[in-house]
Amino acid sequence: MSTLPASLQILIDQLSRFPGVGKKSAQRLAFFILKNPRDDAVAMAKAIIDVKDRISECSQCHNISEDDPCDICSDLKRDHSTICIVQESMDVLAIEKTGRYRGLYHVLGGVLSPLNGIGPNDLNIDDLMPRLDGIKEVIFAINPTRDGETTLLYLLKLIKNKGINVSRIAQGLPMGIDIEFADELTLTHAIEGRTQL
């Protein structure tokens, strides 16, 4: 039985490290690279390295950025008296896409997770505190998971005596769902958070 060329096997192994990419998909991706022009492969390889070399964290909000401070923190037209606390940079991206938030962000870099040994010192919490001076509103946009709730409660305790208006983004029915298929907890949040018409 013949085996794969060594360099192809290495590429398949590399690609199957991607989240959600199994052995079979990695093989399909590798053959795609193999079939396409060398220039395309060079462009992809360059993009992979460039992203590591050019992007780092904003020293203020910890969002990913090619500049420091990032273009959000340095944008004087944004509302610098509001901070939205999120887990990851991808969450910033998602919220920015709505175009409905004009304040600043603070990226925690994860959530507290005692079971996984992730404590407050593993997150960007220390430098959140000095940022809160002069802030009028803090909005939590943390995933509604158990660890997310733990993190929210932990931060709430640190923030609550600072006279800042604190909120969390609404929980309820997502668009397009049938109420009969909504899980109990979602429905509970939807009922408790009902809005006056």
Next chain:
Amino acid sequence: MSTLPASLQILIDQLSRFPGVGKKSAQRLAFFILKNPRDDAVAMAKAIIDVKDRISECSQCHNISEDDPCDICSDLKRDHSTICIVQESMDVLAIEKTGRYRGLYHVLGGVLSPLNGIGPNDLNIDDLMPRLDGIKEVIFAINPTRDGETTLLYLLKLIKNKGINVSRIAQGLPMGIDIEFADELTLTHAIEGRTQL
């Protein structure tokens, strides 16, 4: 609304060129690269380039290989009087995995497809003919699609007067399928190709 760092956007665009990888998945893959150490990114970029630099086609069977002739064509323990004709290198890989075939291969590099403007000159057919001298058996392992059938019939006409034993791999029920859910054509092939017990 803040946009993505340029280098990240480029990487997402590059990754979404992969077959079956949409914008959303490409974004997840890009963030994976961003979160992991630079060494990992370098290893992946290197693997992408290496595969293009080290792998080429075997000049005899057109299978992908780091050597020419490939390790199958140059393996004297294999049966050099049998050739299995396949569409792509991935098919060689799949058949090799069964461990049940010990002959040589010939990779066409596709199938005839008049609608897509792919004719005999676009496939590795010309240099198949000289290879058939002294061959005892030709096995077709071409996908049972319309274009596949066209290709098979075309090649059959070229081969048939050479006194070579020609066969195609069996069509019938795949493992694990319920007969009630099998499509008509598959079931037709299964009935017509029934084997004596």
